[in-house]
Each structure stands twice: as structure tokens, then as C-alpha cells.
Amino acid sequence: MEHRADIAVIGGGFGGALMAMVARQQGHSVVLIEKGAHPRFAIGESSTPLANLFLQQIAEKFNLPQLLPFRRWGEWQQKFPDIGCGLKRGFSFFHHESGQPFSDNPERSKQLLVAASPRDELADTHWFREDFDQHFVSEAQSLGVEYFDRTELIDFHEISDHVLLIGKKGGEKINFRVDFVVDASGPRGCLFRLLRLSERNLPLMPATSGLFAHFNNVDSWDSEEGVPYPVEDAAVHHVFDGGWVWVLKFNNGITSAGVAATQEKVKSLRLSEGAVGWDLLLNHLPTLAEQFRGADTQNDFVFVRELSFGLDEVVGNRWAILPPAAGFIDPLLSTGFALTLQGIIRLAELLPSPSKDDLLLYQRQTLNELDQVSHLVGALYSNMDDFEIFTALTQLYFVAVSFAETANRLGKPDLANSYLLCEHPDFGQSTREICELAVHSNNRETILRKISKAIEPFNISGLADPSRRNWYPVVLDDLFCSAAKLQSTDSEIREMLLREGML
Ligand SMILES: Cc1cc2nc3c(=O)[nH]c(=O)nc-3n(C[C@H](O)[C@H](O)[C@H](O)COP(=O)(O)OP(=O)(O)OC[C@H]3O[C@@H](n4cnc5c(N)ncnc54)[C@H](O)[C@@H]3O)c2cc1C
Incomplete structure (x- = not known):
């Protein structure tokens, strides 16, 4: 069966769903192609003031008022209490010495608390992606986006005035004939494989791996008197030599936690072994171990051998790759959402037939911004x-x-x-x-x-x-x-x- 559309968006995460909604609002016919199915576990959860500003700009520029409540904790709780969410008042950092309980001094030189909002109502959020992405895909469908889940693309042909995507759904062949393709399929995703694109070195960034899961029954991390905000209502970072742990609490009782670390630490902590590695890690961080003493995982640990990656080519005549599929550095500093949303705004303004120069400008901006993140995160490591x-x-x-x-x-x-x-x-x-x-x-x-x-x-x-x-x-x-x-x-x-x- 062949489907005809102006735009194909590959990947039905929130990035692909939003890209599809925006293209639809501009009057294009859109197919959204997802290899899996919702609801599904997804990582990358913590938003920032700049990401929320870009979300607001998407809502305002492309007449999508239904997105506005997601820019702030208060409105989100009021309008969508059933979509899982975490309260993020700022960024909390604690520095740990291996094997020692966390302790600080009067100068507070072992912690850093940076508030992003003056009160809860205006605060940023963590997005519980299982709920959030599913909601965005439903919104896209209600705007007329044709959604194909459980669809695996196996070939890409660029033919003079269109692209033919060849795929399989439920064992049947399925084709999409489109004018332009946007790849929102995440790290080392669809076009990376189908077009055999090459990876490039990321400046200053060491090789790192990640290990993460969702947990129940995680205890609390106490706030000292006078803190700018309760330290747990934040993206909490526990930093140690060679890596860091994130802890994000949601309003549905679930806590997202994981570690990103250099290869030396990955090896010494046996992080590739999942639960074994997590326990070894906690042995090195006794105060964090206390917090996780009664916790149990909701899902299997996910180990990602190579967290960072970058492509050296992110546009072609009839295709472009969104930032999170073009490169990823590290969860540190929560740069992913802002880059994703900014990339959507930039591409949306070019559709349906971007000029070569416009695409090259998009590529230059995307690669420069990823490189800047790489410089900074590399220096932090x-x-x-x-x-x-x-x-x-x-x-x-x-x-x-x-x-x-x-x-x-x-x-x-x-x-x-x-x-x-x-x-x-x-x-x-x-x-x-x-x-x-x-x-x-x-x-x-x-x-x-x-x-x-x-x-x-x-x-x-x-x-x-x-x-x-x-x-x-x-x-x-x-x-x-x-x-x-x-x-x-x-x-x-x-x-x-x-x-x-x-x-
Ligand atoms: C460990 C980790 C932690 C992170 N933490 C943060 C954070 O705290 N804050 C932040 O801003 N960013 C974070 N990020 C980055 C963040 O995850 C991304 O910016 C975000 O997920 C991008 O969303 P997306 O919907 O575009 O892509 P994704 O979430 O990657 O979704 C891609 C979708 O495409 C589908 N897909 C994949 N291949 C194909 C294919 N061949 N055909 C069809 N569909 C396909 C997948 O099934 C998936 O549904 C983190 C990333 C990692 C790895």
C-alpha cells in the first residue's frame, strides 16, 4: 500500500509529534511513522526555562494553544493532572567524595543550587515521557496527522521530485511517497542507518556510558534551612570524579535516576551489568545509598554503551534531521529539549520546500550548537x-x-x-x-x-x-x-x- 503526503516525520516521540503538528498547522499533509507503539518508556525528562519558552513560541507561532499548559507546573497541574509530571524549581548539585557520606562546610563549597523560578506555579517540569509523548501523538492525530506505529522503514529512495520511503507494518509492505522527510527518530536513528551517514568527533567530550531506570519508593534528600527552593523539587545532580547521578521525582510516585560516567568508571563500577553496577555505584555514594535503600526498579535497567554521538551531515535535498537525532552529548545541563524545540521552530519555518542555502544554514546552526554543548560538558567531565x-x-x-x-x-x-x-x-x-x-x-x-x-x-x-x-x-x-x-x-x-x- 502506498501513502502520499507532503511531509513524513520519522519517530513518534514528543519531538516528532510536535514537528508533525506544526507542519499540519501550516497546511501540509503529514504522515508520522513510529517503529514502536505508545505508551512506552522513554528517557530524557527534565525541562528548562529556555525549553519552555521555545514550547510557548511553538504554541503561539503555529496556533497550537493546547501546548501552552505544558510550559509551567501550575497550568499543567490544573489542565492535565493525569499526565505525569515533576516539579522543577531549579538545578541542584551535590559533590561527593568516593566512599564518604555527603558533607558540606559553612562556605557551601560542595553544593550549588540555582533557582529557575520564584515559585511552584511558574516552575519548570520533568516530563513523564510515557504519558507525555502519547498525549502529543494523540494531539497530532486529532489535527489530521496520519500516524503509523509499529512501522519499520527499510529503504529510502530520493527520486527527482519526491522521496519514497519503503517500510513494513505487521509483515505487510508499506510505502510513503512524500516531498520532504524530517527525521525525529533519536540517537543513531533511522536516516543515520538508511543513508549510512557518518559520525564525527565531538570536541573535548570523553567517551561516556549511561545506566538508568525508573524507581519506586525512593526516599527524600533533605533540604537545609533557608534553601532557595526544596532541593528535591529540581533536577538533582550528584557529581563525583568521573561521572554524575541524576535524580528526578515525578508526581506519580516514580523517580527517574541514572548515572553517566567515563569509561574508566564504567569499568570499575561494572555499570554494563545493570543492577550489579547500580549497587556498586551506591556503595561509593553512601548518602545516596541511604536515599535508595528501600527503592525498587519499575523496569529493567537500561545501559547505553556510547551516550554521546554526532553526525557530520544533517540535511540533504529532501530531508533534514532534528537535533536529537543529529547529535547528543550528555544529560548534564538538560540541553536536549531546548535544542529539539528550537530545531522544530527552525525547520518549520522552512517547510515544505527549503532552499539548499536554508538547509545548510540549519545544518551549520545545529552542528555549532551541539559542538558548544560538547565543549562545555567535556570541560565539566x-x-x-x-x-x-x-x-x-x-x-x-x-x-x-x-x-x-x-x-x-x-x-x-x-x-x-x-x-x-x-x-x-x-x-x-x-x-x-x-x-x-x-x-x-x-x-x-x-x-x-x-x-x-x-x-x-x-x-x-x-x-x-x-x-x-x-x-x-x-x-x-x-x-x-x-x-x-x-x-x-x-x-x-x-x-x-x-x-x-x-x-
Ligand atoms: C540518558 C539521557 C538523559 C537525558 N536527559 C535529558 C534531560 O534531562 N533534559 C533534556 O532536555 N534532554 C535530555 N536528554 C535528551 C532527550 O532525551 C532528547 O532531547 C529527547 O528525547 C528528544 O525527543 P524526541 O522525541 O525527538 O526523540 P526520542 O525521545 O529519541 O524519540 C524517538 C522516537 O523515534 C522512534 N524511532 C527510533 N527509530 C525509528 C525508526 N527507524 N523508525 C521509526 N521510528 C523510530 C523511537 O521509538 C522513539 O519513539 C537525555 C537523553 C538521554 C540519552
């Missing part, structure tokens, strides 16, 4: 044994994303039109140089000084202020004091804060 440098390096991330989000909310997107400001002539280049230095040099003072200098013109949230001793609540005065950095007046800032419900 190199400094997981030195939490002061690690913390300083994270400021390159926090400063760039908070500046970009605020500039966009102020209606000044030109101030920050690339992820992590990677194409900014000063900040982008300085970040890469600092990351190189942080990997190849032991000159701590120089690294700290250069970071301080690089972030200053973009720091609008009081980050890196030593008097705050690594706790950064949302302080609106910081923003007013930084109005000039955003080329804005106090009244523009005030209006924006009122619009966003922050005042």
Missing part, C-alpha cells in the same frame, strides 16, 4: 574532581541560557540568537577557549579569572557572587540592575515581569 572549577564552568551555561531567555521574553531575540550564545563573537569564542583550557591546563586561577570576565556582560541573575555561597534564588532586583546589559529600560523589564506573572 574533566573537572568533576574539582567542584570549584566545575561550579564556575556551569556559570557559562546558566548565564547564557538566562540571558537568552530574558532577551527573548523582552522581545529582543537578536541579542541571543544561538544556543548558549555560541555564535556570539565574544561569549561563544571565550566559552570554547575556556573549556579547552579547563581540559588541558591546571592553571585554576587563569580559568576562574577568564570565566569571571566572560560571564560579566551577560550575567543578569547575580550568578557567581561569592557572598551568596552557591545558593542562587531568583532575585528580581538583579534583573533590574542588569537592564542595560539587555538594552532595556526598567519599565520594559517591569512590563515583561508583569506579563510573565512574576510581579
